[in-house]
Amino acid sequence: MEKLRQTPSQTVGPFFAYSLTAEQYGYDYNSLINGLLINHDTEGERIYITGRIYDGKGQTIPDALIELWQADANGQYRSLPIHQKNDGFTGLGRLGTGTDVQDRFLFTTIKPGSIGDGQAPHINIILFMRGSLHRLYTRLYFSDESATNSQDELFNTIPEERRNTLIAQRKQNAGRIEYHFDIYMQGEKETVFLMYITNDVIS
């Protein structure tokens, strides 16, 4: 079977907000995906995921788009279609970094369970921004899971000195549990980015 050529990737640019995150930015268009991954019936420990994205000069990035995709407290990804915004536990989140004075994102969710042997609890992150020609994948692990993190198959393939770039720090803030996860595009603390390549790559 002759293979087709993939569609090349292009940047999300600076002006995605009125389509992809319209409600967050106050545009007159509804959103299917936002910063809330659960509803009040969702089982599990309520947590907030917050952080900022830094460029190579240490400036925070105010026009990035960040997506989260996670399993529920039992380690199950949602398999039923999402019919509306905040349709129970969706496990899917999406925010821009342009509506907070400090360029933070703030997701409301529950801590995911392990999806199986050799997998520490984690959240998949997909990142887009002006100045990035590709989607970038990374993974968030939890600071209070160091024992399971050290058993994680993917975590262990990452050079040891870079593993801490994937660990969100657990903090108590005004009675709620926040995990802080800053993303560094470049520099000493450059976040580990992942690639999901199937085949036929030139390496």
Place this chain on the structure above:
Amino acid sequence: MENSQLIEVEPINFNVQPPHLYSEYKSTILRSPTKPLIPVKEQLKDLSLPAFGDSAIGKWDHDLTKNARKNGEPIGERIKVSGKVMDEYGRPLRNVLVEIWQANAAGRYIHKAEIHDAPLDPNFLGAGRMLTDREGRYSFYTIKPGAYPWGNHFNAWRPNHIHFSVIGHQIGHRLVTQMYFPGDPLFEFDPIFQSVPKHARELLIAKFRMDWTEPEFALAYEFNIVLNGKCQTPFE
């Protein structure tokens, strides 16, 4: 690796994909990874992305000439943009969420941070979305977007384009791209378009389809999208 002059950040399919760092597009300089990306092992790649139900999509979400009308028709050339979303083996991917956004006919985005002083159109938002059907097809009605200036370098202009965001079936299927129009004289001056290897740029240019036009209503363009990798979901 230590001896290689060019550190390959990601062994992307450089046949068609742009590099992460493309210095003519200045914002890539401080915003692209400098360290090699870490490959995810085979067994972890098949993670499914969420699917959306038909009811998630509004009645006019696919028609940008209607979905933001206030007191009349949006201004500009009405067009239809249609195509298929497929895997690399040409198999249609159904139920894929396709979201689009674009400037209006004058080259103005409704985005609050936009500074280009072309007029806004009170009847045009420039955002739409739909799910692909059983044959992997989508079809939007919209207004042909105008070119607009940007700050990358002196007298920089973007060619006419529509932004696309696609959520396919697997995590590796996530794509954000831009669709261009045939014969645009700005192609050779636009570093975002030029970041794609020369022989693959045609993949981002829609085809004019006279046979798909709607007489006395709209011209038609075809833009097919091929996602990375093969689809693992069973086909009936």
